[in-house]
Every structure is written in structure tokens, then in C-alpha cells.
Amino acid sequence: MRTLTKDTANKVGEEVTLMGWVHNRRDHGKLIFIDLRDRWGIVQVVFNPKNQKLLEQANQLRSEWVVQISGLVKERPAGMQNPELPTGKIELEVTLLTVLSRADDLPIPIMEEGTNEAELQKRLDWRWIDLRNPKRTLIFKVWTTMEQAFREYWTGNGYIEIHSPKLMSTPSESGAELFEVQYFDRKAFLAQSPQFYKQMAMAAGFEKVFEVGPVFRAEPSFTARHATEFTGYDVEISFIESHQDVIIEEEKTLIYVLQKIKDEFGDKVHEVFGKELEIPATPFPQVTMKEAKEILKKKGITGERSGDLSPEEERSLSEYIKEKEGHEFVFVTEYPVRVRPFYHMRLESNPELTKSFDLLWNGVEITTGAQREHRYEKLISQAEEKGLHIEPIQFYLNFFKYGCPPHGGFGHGPARMLMKILNLGNIREVTYLYRGVNRLEP
Amino acid sequence: MRTLTKDTANKVGEEVTLMGWVHNRRDHGKLIFIDLRDRWGIVQVVFNPKNQKLLEQANQLRSEWVVQISGLVKERPAGMQNPELPTGKIELEVTLLTVLSRADDLPIPIMEEGTNEAELQKRLDWRWIDLRNPKRTLIFKVWTTMEQAFREYWTGNGYIEIHSPKLMSTPSESGAELFEVQYFDRKAFLAQSPQFYKQMAMAAGFEKVFEVGPVFRAEPSFTARHATEFTGYDVEISFIESHQDVIIEEEKTLIYVLQKIKDEFGDKVHEVFGKELEIPATPFPQVTMKEAKEILKKKGITGERSGDLSPEEERSLSEYIKEKEGHEFVFVTEYPVRVRPFYHMRLESNPELTKSFDLLWNGVEITTGAQREHRYEKLISQAEEKGLHIEPIQFYLNFFKYGCPPHGGFGHGPARMLMKILNLGNIREVTYLYRGVNRLEP
Numbered sequence: 001m002r003t004l005t006k007d008t009a010n011k012v013g014e015e016v017t018l019m020g021w022v023h024n025r026r027d028h029g030k031l032i033f034i035d036l037r038d039r040w041g042i043v044q045v046v047f048n049p050k051n052q053k054l055l056e057q058a059n060q061l062r063s064e065w066v067v068q069i070s071g072l073v074k075e076r077p078a079g080m081q082n083p084e085l086p087t088g089k090i091e092l093e094v095t096l097l098t099v100l101s102r103a104d105d106l107p108i109p110i111m112e113e114g115t116n117e118a119e120l121q122k123r124l125d126w127r128w129i130d131l132r133n134p135k136r137t138l139i140f141k142v143w144t145t146m147e148q149a150f151r152e153y154w155t156g157n158g159y160i161e162i163h164s165p166k167l168m169s170t171p172s173e174s175g176a177e178l179f180e181v182q183y184f185d186r187k188a189f190l191a192q193s194p195q196f197y198k199q200m201a202m203a204a205g206f207e208k209v210f211e212v213g214p215v216f217r218a219e220p221s222f223t224a225r226h227a228t229e230f231t232g233y234d235v236e237i238s239f240i241e242s243h244q245d246v247i248i249e250e251e252k253t254l255i256y257v258l259q260k261i262k263d264e265f266g267d268k269v270h271e272v273f274g275k276e277l278e279i280p281a282t283p284f285p286q287v288t289m290k291e292a293k294e295i296l297k298k299k300g301i302t303g304e305r306s307g308d309l310s311p312e313e314e315r316s317l318s319e320y321i322k323e324k325e326g327h328e329f330v331f332v333t334e335y336p337v338r339v340r341p342f343y344h345m346r347l348e349s350n351p352e353l354t355k356s357f358d359l360l361w362n363g364v365e366i367t368t369g370a371q372r373e374h375r376y377e378k379l380i381s382q383a384e385e386k387g388l389h390i391e392p393i394q395f396y397l398n399f400f401k402y403g404c405p406p407h408g409g410f411g412h413g414p415a416r417m418l419m420k421i422l423n424l425g426n427i428r429e430v431t432y433l434y435r436g437v438n439r440l441e442p
Numbered sequence: 443m444r445t446l447t448k449d450t451a452n453k454v455g456e457e458v459t460l461m462g463w464v465h466n467r468r469d470h471g472k473l474i475f476i477d478l479r480d481r482w483g484i485v486q487v488v489f490n491p492k493n494q495k496l497l498e499q500a501n502q503l504r505s506e507w508v509v510q511i512s513g514l515v516k517e518r519p520a521g522m523q524n525p526e527l528p529t530g531k532i533e534l535e536v537t538l539l540t541v542l543s544r545a546d547d548l549p550i551p552i553m554e555e556g557t558n559e560a561e562l563q564k565r566l567d568w569r570w571i572d573l574r575n576p577k578r579t580l581i582f583k584v585w586t587t588m589e590q591a592f593r594e595y596w597t598g599n600g601y602i603e604i605h606s607p608k609l610m611s612t613p614s615e616s617g618a619e620l621f622e623v624q625y626f627d628r629k630a631f632l633a634q635s636p637q638f639y640k641q642m643a644m645a646a647g648f649e650k651v652f653e654v655g656p657v658f659r660a661e662p663s664f665t666a667r668h669a670t671e672f673t674g675y676d677v678e679i680s681f682i683e684s685h686q687d688v689i690i691e692e693e694k695t696l697i698y699v700l701q702k703i704k705d706e707f708g709d710k711v712h713e714v715f716g717k718e719l720e721i722p723a724t725p726f727p728q729v730t731m732k733e734a735k736e737i738l739k740k741k742g743i744t745g746e747r748s749g750d751l752s753p754e755e756e757r758s759l760s761e762y763i764k765e766k767e768g769h770e771f772v773f774v775t776e777y778p779v780r781v782r783p784f785y786h787m788r789l790e791s792n793p794e795l796t797k798s799f800d801l802l803w804n805g806v807e808i809t810t811g812a813q814r815e816h817r818y819e820k821l822i823s824q825a826e827e828k829g830l831h832i833e834p835i836q837f838y839l840n841f842f843k844y845g846c847p848p849h850g851g852f853g854h855g856p857a858r859m860l861m862k863i864l865n866l867g868n869i870r871e872v873t874y875l876y877r878g879v880n881r882l883e884p
Contacts, residue, residue: 002681019681021647021845039649064845068681100681101816103845128841131646137602140648144603151590160579161586162874163673166608166656167621169882179609180624181632183670184662188882190623197875200884204573205463206582207481213655214608220626228625231605239444239461239510239542374543395884399570403463403506403545432604433639440611440630442642442837 006040008073009087017070018043018092019100021132022061032058036069036092039137044076044091045069057097064110064132066101069094120426124434127442135272139430142265143418147212149260150233150414153253159208159235164197166190166214170392177218179228190216193411196396198236199343199372202407203399207238220437223311224426225364225416229435236409243345243355243371246408247331250359250367251282254329261421275423278328284359285325288334292317307336315363322362328420333357342386343379345371345408355408361420369410376400448482450515451529459512460485460534461542463574464503474500478511478534481579486518486533487511499539506552506574508543511536562870569875569884577714581872584707585860589654591702592675592856595695601650601677606639608632608656612834619660621670632658635853638838640678641785641814644849645841649680662879665753666868667806667858671877678851685787685797685813688850689773692801692809693724696771703863717865720770726801727767730776734759749778757805764804770862775799784828785821787813787850797850803862811852818842 003016020038030049035042047058061067071094075081082088108114108122110132123130131137154161167188171178179190191197194211201209215232235253240246261269262277270276287295289307296302296313299320303310309317309332321330334353337346344354356370373379379397383390390397418430428434433442445458462480472491477484489500503509513536517523524530550556550564552574565572573579596603609630613620621632633639636653643651657674677695682688703711704719712718729737731749738744738755741762745752751759751774763772776795779788786796798812815821821842825832832839860872870876875884 019847037647039647066845066847100848101842101846104843106844128642128646129844131643131648137646137648140602140604144597144601147603148593148597151593155586155590159586160582161589162582163656165671165875165877167658167671167877167882182622183882184660184879186882200570200875201573203570204579205479205481206573206579214605216609218626229607229609398884400543401546402548402571403508404543405461405508406542433607433642435607435609437626440609440625440628442840 004040005036005038005043005087008043008092009090011073012075012090014073015070015095016073016092017068018045019068020066022063022065022067024063025058025061027059030055033091034058034061036067037134041087042085043087045071045094046091047094051094054094054097057099058094061099062103062105064103064106064129065099066103068098068100070096115426120428124428124439125442127433136429138265138268138272139418139422139424140432142261142269142421143414143430145261145264146257146414146418146421147233149257150253151210151212152260153256154208154210154235157208159210160201160206162194162198162201162206162209162211163213164191164194164200164211166216168196170395179216179218192217193232194234195343195411196399198234198409199396199407200399202236202238202374203402203404207405208236210235222437224428225419227415227427227431227435228437230427230431231414233412233414234409235412236407238405238407240371240406240408243333243357243369243408246369246371246410247286247357248283250369250410250412251284255279255282258421269422273422273424275421277421280327280329284329284331285321285327286331286333286357287317287321289332289336289353290334292332295320305339308339309358309365311363314360314365318360318363328362330360331357332360340370342382342388343372345373346382357410359410361417364416364420365413366416366420367410367412369408371406371408374400374404374406446482447478447480447485447529450485450534451532453515454517454532456515457512457537458515458534459510460487461510462508464505464507464509466505467500467503469501472497475533476500476503478509479576483529484527485529487513487536488533489536493536496536496539499541500536503541504545504547506545506548506571507541508545510540510542512538557868562868566870566876566881567884578871580707580710580714581860581864581866582874584703584711584863585856585872587703587706588699588856588860588863591699592695593652593654594702595698596650596652596677599650601652602643602648604636604640604643604648604651604653605655606633606636606642606653608658610638612837621658621660634659635674636676637785637853638841640676640851641838641849642841644678644680644816645844645846649847650678652677664879666870667861669857669869669873669877670879672869672873673856675854675856676851677854678849680847680849682813682848682850685775685799685811685850688811688813688852689728689799690725692811692852692854693726697721697724700863711864715864715866717863719863722769722771726771726773727763727769728773728775728799729759729763731774731778731795732776734774737762747781750781751800751807753805756802756807760802760805770804772802773799774802782812784824784830785814787815788824799852801852803859806858806862807855808858808862809852809854811850813848813850816842816846816848 020036023035023037026033032047034045071092108126181188211234303313335356340354344356347353359367415430462478465477465479468475474489476487513534550568623630653676745755777798782796786798789795801809857872
């Protein structure tokens with residue numbers, strides 16, 4: 001029966017069996033110590049100098065070997081205690097040692113940070129060793145809690161889960177940045193988002209759906225926030241009056257999720273990543289794209305593209321809102337038609353603008369959302385206006401021909417959100433195995 | 443403020459606004475009734491014959507139009523009540539009607555069953571209309587609960603969630619049945635399972651992981667239980683002693699999930715699908731492949747392939763176990779090396795056999811699992827023995843060179859499990875949008 005390292009501290013006087021990695025070995029002549037690491041912590045293991053056979057075994061141990069160690073949990077001698085570690089007052093005196101797996105010399109040091117380009121690439125090459133650093137394991141513990149919290153909100157509020165296909169016969173979005181698949185004797189494409197299929201669920205009367213799954217973008221992009229494959233969270237809800245209903249629902253969701261993460265990991269995240277997680281006040285600040293551009297103009301910042309925000313503009317806008325309203329989040333609304341896809345609904349008051357929004361968190365876009373156009377004739381004319389061929393998207397347009405409620409939703413990037421939660425600057429750090437133009441391995 | 447149909451029954455005397463689909467319209471001369479359907483039920487709506495304008499509006503309504511209706515909730519006249527419906531004692535007297543979306547005449551009838559091949563294909567062609575049938579919506583409500591229950595078990599028991607990449611530079615399993623992707627100027631492949639990458643998490647010290655995601659199989663298969671893309675649940679755990687530890691963990695997981703589904707949907711599933719959901723006793727029965735073949739031989743059944751079970755053999759074996767032990771589940775263990783992949787660990791007592799298992803539920807395989815070989819040299823020799831080229835899988839073999847604990851896990855098919863929960867015979871029924879050799883649409 002295995003005991004976890006975290007459970008040893010209150011087992012003084014008991015015989016236990018620990019399993020884990022040799023974190024390091026300290027050879028003090030006749031006395032040998034090792035630190036044994038498992039996912040839950042570290043325990044100091046001491047070899048009794050009187051037991052020659054065990055000492056010989058201990059002498060062979062090297063870093064990162066995997067071992068099973070039985071022994072007696074004892075209090076450390078008074079001067080040897082480390083009150084800062086949860087297991088700093090105890091040690092394990094070995095009675096039996098079994099090597100479960102040996103290790104070659106490590107190609108990378110697991111406890112170092114290395115974030116320059118060469119170091120990062122090397123860490124990604126050896127990702128399974130890189131992830132042994134408890135700081136990095138923590139990232140994925142937080143991810144697990146984050147995703148489950150989103151799902152608790154959704155399942156607790158009447159959403160139905162869908163798993164839409166990633167293999168499509170036609171592009172789901174623009175047609176650009178598509179991966180092509182050889183599908184038996186024809187071509188298929190990898191879905192760039194579940195957009196069409198979550199809208200199909202609205203036509204099917206599911207009313208509220210969510211999806212968690214991979215999205216694929218053949219973008220030749222090398223930034224710190226793009227990947228060719230990443231996990232997307234998608235939401236779509238029916239019977240809304242405008243995109244403001246979607247915004248309110250997203251705010252509620254995010255508050256629920258951030259509170260859960262703060263409750264479970266707030267202290268740990270602060271200790272390890274130096275980030276104090278604050279629960280934002282609702283409603284989040286909003287600016288229209290027009291207002292955003294005016295704010296930026298006053299600050300002397302002009303982006304390349306009118307009607308859309310460059311990364312620099314996103315950062316400046318967030319800084320402005322942070323300063324002015326003390327809020328880390330800002331919804332940017334009313335994007336012009338020309339920078340949004342054909343299916344975004346337009347404002348009644350100004351058909352040049354869409355009922356759409358992006359959500360920025362401290363300068364990074366983490367969500368794109370909108371009310372969708374659900375009226376068949378309007379969709380056709382909006383698609384034609386964008387110069388799209390109708391035939392390849394006819395299957396999608398059909399969703400709106402047999403009764404489809406007004407609806408809207410958003411696509412959310414959990415990796416980008418986690419970057420903000422943990423104050424990390426690169427999406428590669430929060431992705432289990434990053435995929436980019438030059439990276440398909442390991 | 444919208445009221446859901448299910449909440450109207452206790453609002454007699456109140457003004458409410460309902461939104462949903464015109465389920466049907468009954469024209470009794472001067473009196474018009476419609477049944478309004480939303481995801482939660484149906485409410486009878488009556489138009490006051492004195493209000494000529496409303497009657498004219500009602501006359502235009504057709505099936506599946508989407509409407510918003512405000513009115514007064516009233517008790518139905520004594521003789522008109524239907525006590526079998528949750529809303530059978532009330533009706534809504536309309537004061538205001540707004541059409542949100544019109545509908546063409548339906549290409550398929552939504553309330554009919556149609557399961558012969560031509561009917562099924564037509565239903566899949568018009569899947570978003572097919573799914574409006576409340577019986578089919580129910581399938582995905584149960585899926586939502588099923589998946590969340592699995593995840594509650596995992597997150598409540600210290601598992602870390604991973605999202606492994608679906609784009610790989612080399613095949614994840616056999617090399618056959620692979621979809622090829624054009625990846626910028628090179629080739630990539632769609633993952634046939636997260637196998638290699640969930641094992642990588644063991645080498646990374648994550649100890650317990652799960653993944654939910656799509657898996658892709660370029661199988662030219664047309665059976666009722668195969669698809670080219672489907673959702674897989676994957677689990678991997680470290681520091682096991684044998685595949686029996688994996689089996690015990692799977693049993694615990696399934697009991698938790700089935701109890702959750704029974705609690706939430708047991709009555710409804712029985713009413714709609716005629717299936718009484720039983721919580722299986724633990725431990726589940728087990729037979730080795732050798733024993734299974736002996737049992738089948740006595741029943742006069744021989745499969746094409748020694749060491750593996752044909753669909754007919756799976757059914758017969760399950761029948762036998764059901765009869766003999768009264769159990770719907772059976773683990774088949776100790777598959778011979780020749781029918782298992784190179785990374786399955788072998789039995790110490792007989793190196794011709796693997797520490798592997800399949801789980802059958804009422805004649806259908808829903809899980810495949812094993813202890814994996816974690817010793818680098820043995821893995822190399824097992825791969826070579828299978829005639830594999832080492833170079834393309836070297837990245838995977840490297841996971842085992844720097845200290846990797848003993849581990850094992852399983853891959854589970856939620857769609858097949860749901861078929862058994864609901865007593866449905868075709869995986870197309872429990873898949874949101876089925877993908878097969880001849881089906882990439884809608």
C-alpha cells in the first residue's frame with residue numbers, strides 16, 4: 001500500500017512505503033540522504049549507516065531514478081528540521097529499497113527556468129522532463145480545476161454538451177488557414193472552430209450548449225499567443241435579445257471559474273507565480289470599437305488596421321481601462337462588418353457595425369463573441385456581400401430554413417486565460433504539447 | 443423575461459412569456475390551439491376567439507416556426523385536462539405573439555423513428571431537425587451527465603487533465619488506418635489515440651491523468667459501432683502493480699458514473715428507452731482469453747481469429763456470463779502478444795500473453811486497457827519483435843529513458859457505453875454528427 005509524500009508528516013512512528021523519483025542524493029560519507037519526490041511533495045530519506053547492503057544500494061541511485069522505498073517515519077533531529085516544508089520535520093529511515101526504473105543522465109536540468117528562445121526550444125524538445133518541475137505540474141493542476149469549473153457552471157445551468165466533428169467537408173470559417181486531410185478518396189478539412197455546428201445545435205433546439213475540444217489553424221504565426229492546434233471552449237445560447245445577453249452570461253461564467261481557482265489555488269499561485277488573483281467586479285467595463293480608437297488616438301497610438309485592434313492597441317487599451325476603472329477586463333463591442341465573419345448580426349441602428357465583442361484581459365484577447373444572424377435571407381445576402389460562394393456553405397445556411405431561434409455565443413481560449421491567471425508570457429508554457437509551424441514533436 | 447415551459451404549471455394566474463417552437467397547430471374553427479415546445483416540455487396555447495388580430499396571426503403559424511408568446515397561465519376546463527403531462531392541467535391564453543423565425547415545410551417528420559437504412563440516412567442528412575425529437579435531445583442530456591460524472595470521479599481523485607495534440611509527426615498506433623494531413627510543407631497524421639502522450643504524462647510524473655477528445659480512425663468500416671471520428675475517454679495511472687489495479691480503478695469509475703446517471707435519468711431512460719439501468723456488483727466477472735475460447739468452444743462458436751473475439755463471440759460470451767453470473771459486464775484478460783500492440787506488458791508467467799484486458803458490456807467492447815511496458819530495453823525488443831522500425835517511434839521510446847514509473851491505463855468509448863445505457867443499436871444515434879467513410883456532412 002503506497003503512501004503519498006504529503007501524507008507522511010502525520011505518520012511518525014509508522015512503517016510506510018513511498019514511491020517516486022530520486023530528486024537528489026546527498027552523500028555525507030557514511031550517511032546518505034535522498035530527497036524522494038512524488039506529485040504531492042518531497043520527503044527526505046535517510047539510510048542507516050549500519051545497514052551496509054542498503055548503503056550500497058543507495059550509492060548506486062542517481063537523479064530521476066524511480067524507486068519504491070519502505071521505512072519508518074521518524075522526527076528529524078532538532079537541528080535538522082526545516083519548518084518551511086510541509087514534510088520538513090520528518091524523514092524516512094529506509095528498511096527496503098526497490099528500483100522501479102533507472103534513468104540516463106538528464107538532457108536538461110528540471111529545476112531551472114530557461115525562457116530564452118534556445119532554452120525554451122530545448123525544454124519543449126524534452127517536454128516530459130521539463131514538466132517534472134513542480135512549478136510546471138502546477139500549471140496543469142490549475143488547468144484541470146479551471147476546466148472543471150467552467151463545466152460545473154455549464155452543467156449546473158442547463159447546458160448540453162456537444163462533441164462536434166473536427167473533420168469537415170468545407171471550411172468552417174474563412175477558408176484561409178485551413179489544414180487539408182486526405183479522407184479516403186476525397187479531401188476533408190480540420191475544423192477551425194465548432195462555429196457552424198454549435199449553431200446547428202441552436203437549430204436543433206438544444207438552446208444552450210458548450211463544447212471543449214481542439215481547434216486547428218494553419219496560421220504561419222510565431223507569436224507567444226498563437227498555436228496551430230489549441231483547446232477551445234465554445235458556448236452558444238438561444239433566445240437572446242442581443243450580444244449583451246451573451247456578455248452577461250460570460251461574466252457570470254468567468255466569475256464562477258475565477259472564484260473556484262482562487263479558492264483552490266490562490267495562495268499557491270501567488271507563492272509560485274507571484275500573481276494575486278482578483279475576482280473582477282461586474283459588469284465588466286465596455287467600450288465600442290469607435291470609443292476604443294478614440295481613446296487610443298488620444299494616447300497617440302494608431303494600429304495598422306482600422307476597426308480592429310493590434311496587439312499593441314490591445315495592451316494600451318487595457319492599461320487605460322485599468323488606470324481609469326481599476327478593472328483588468330474590458331469588452332470591446334460593435335466591430336465593423338468588414339473585420340467580422342458574415343454570420344455576425346448587424347446593429348439595427350448602424351448596419352456597418354456588428355453585434356459582436358472581444359474580451360480583453362490585461363491586454364490579451366481571450367474571447368470573441370457575437371449575436372449570430374439567424375434569418376435565412378439576411379444570412380444569404382451577408383454572405384454574398386462578403387463575396388462568399390453560397391454552394392459550399394449551403395449545408396450551413398440550411399440550418400436556418402426550418403425555424404431557428406435568435407442566438408449568440410462565444411469562443412474562449414483557455415490557454416490564454418491561464419497565461420493571465422498565472423502571469424505567464426508564452427502560450428507554450430501552458431500547453432501540454434505545443435504545436436506550431438516548426439513543431440510537431442514530440 | 444422568459445419562462446420555461448416546465449415552470450408554467452405553478453404559475454396559474456400569472457402573465458408569462460414563453461419562447462419555443464410551434465410543435466403543432468389545431469384549428470377548431472373559431473378556436474385555435476398550438477402546442478408550444480421548448481427544450482423542457484410542451485405547453486398548450488389557446489387563442490381567444492374574441493381577438494381577431496391574434497387569430498389572424500395564429501392562422502399563419504406553421505409547424506416549427508419559432509415564436510415568442512406572452513399570455514395568462516390558466517387552468518384548463520375540467521374535461522380538457524391531461525393529467526399525464528406535467529403541464530397538462532394548464533394552458534396559456536395569448537395576449538401577444540411575435541414570430542422569431544419562420545420555417546419551410548419540414549423535409550423529415552421529427553416525431554417518427556425511422557431506423558431502416560434509408561430512413562436513418564435521411565435523418566442524418568437533416569440531423570438538426572432529427573435532434574428536435576425530445577427522445578433524441580434526451581440522448582445528449584444523458585451524455586452531458588455521463589461525461590461530467592466521469593470527470594467528477596477523476597477530478598475528485600487527484601487526476602490531472604491533459605489535452606494532447608491530435609496532430610502528430612508519426613502514427614500513434616499501428617501505422618494503418620491513418621488520416622494524413624498536409625502540414626505546411628510536410629506531412630502530419632491525425633492521432634488514432636492519445637496513447638503515446640498519456641504515457642508521456644507518466645514519464646512527466648503526473649501520476650494520474652485523463653483526457654477527453656476526438657480520435658480518428660481511417661477504417662473503411664460500415665458497422666453499427668464504428669466511426670472514423672469519435673470521442674474517446676483516456677486514463678493512465680502510475681505506480682500500479684499490474685493491470686488488475688487498472689481494472690479496479692475502472693470499476694470504481696463506472697459504478698460512480700452509472701449511479702449518477704441512474705439518479706438523474708433512471709426513470710426517464712426507462713420510460714423513453716425501456717431500459718432499466720442496474721448498478722453492477724463489483725468485482726466484475728473476469729475470464730482470460732483462453733477461458734473465453736473454451737467457453738465459446740463448448741457453445742459451438744468459433745471465431746475467425748485465435749486469441750481475439752469476433753463480434754459474435756463477444757455477444758455469446760456476454761450471454762454466457764449473464765446467464766451464469768447474472769452480470770452484464772465481463773473483463774476478458776491476458777490477450778496474446780500477437781493481437782496486442784508492442785507496448786503492452788507481458789505476463790511474467792507466460793511471455794506469450796499480455797497484461798491486458800477488454801471490457802465487454804452486454805456483448806460490446808467498451809474499453810481496452812493494459813499495463814504498459816515501462817522498461818526501455820524491453821520496449822525496444824518488443825517493438826523489434828513486432829517488426830516495427832525504431833526510428834519513427836524513438837521520440838516515444840525516449841519517454842522511458844529518464845526514469846518512468848510502472849503504469850497502465852485504458853481507453854474507453856463513451857458512445858458505445860451510451861448505446862448500452864439507452865439500449866440503442868447504432869452508434870450513429872448517440873453521436874452528435876456521425877462521421878463515416880461516406881459521411882462528412884452536414
